Amino acid sequence: MNGFSIVLSAETASFRDPGGQLYHATLPLPPVSTIIGIAGAALGFPFQQTWEYFIDNDINVGVKDISRSLLGIPPGRGLDLWKYRKIVTKEIRSDILKREFLFHPAFRLYYSCQNRESLEQLKQAFASPAWALSLGTSDDIALIKEISEIEEVKEVDGGTIELNYSLIPGDQSDNYSFDWTSICNIPIRAPLQLPVVKQLPVDFLFSRDGERKGSKYLPFTFLSGFQRLKNPCPAHNFGQEFVPLISIVNR
DSSP: EEEEEEEEEEEEEOOOOOSSSEOOOOOOSSSHHHHHHHHHHTTTHHHHHHHHHHHHTOOOEEEEEEEEHHSOOOEEEEEEEEEEEEEEETTTEEEEEEEEEESSSSEEEEESHHHHHHHHHHHHHSSSSSSOSSSSSTTTTTTEEEEEEEEEEOOTTTOBBOOBBBEESSSTTTTTOOOOHHHHHHHSSOOOOOEEEEEEEEEEETTSSSSEEEEEEEEEEEOOOOEESSSOOOEEEETTEEEEOOOTTOO
């Protein structure tokens, strides 16, 4: 299998938890649907066509938060207040919601498949995107910092535990421990947080006008730097990086 990666950064990013209503908490990383949607913007495809393109070519995706290595600091967090209008029966009412966002994040997105021609097409699309790329809402305009070369991607024998700051398939809340060595060596106090586990969509139903509705959800886990997997999880090797790859085919 072959693959390549791109690095995106932005002033702000927001990846809404699908279960959020008036409080839109952000996920730590772009979910699978967003990673695919970003590729669709580069290709100039609507979301349904992009989703079908990824299924037809069985393109795998992955993501890592590289803010610390690229920018030297973790992304910050903020809270925005949005005013919007909604239709209630025949009446239009004003309401507000709170939207959490990440400040100065940087992510490396990974794409891989068996069909090199499809990868070449996707890589060329990122070199000259058809539409503006964003990390969440249309306000979160992203900057492409790097596009790697297409390279061979190999599965890591036996998996690996080095998957921090990655989107990991499955509920790993019983498969982690705190990294006390790292915790004891930091110069300031820091809160200990549990892994973030969310049910995220891996399939959609599309209406005739292109509206989509999640039809299948699976758990995904995000580990911070103070947590380590106890048992290895499947991953692939992109150069020196270990990355869990996710396919939406037959999930």
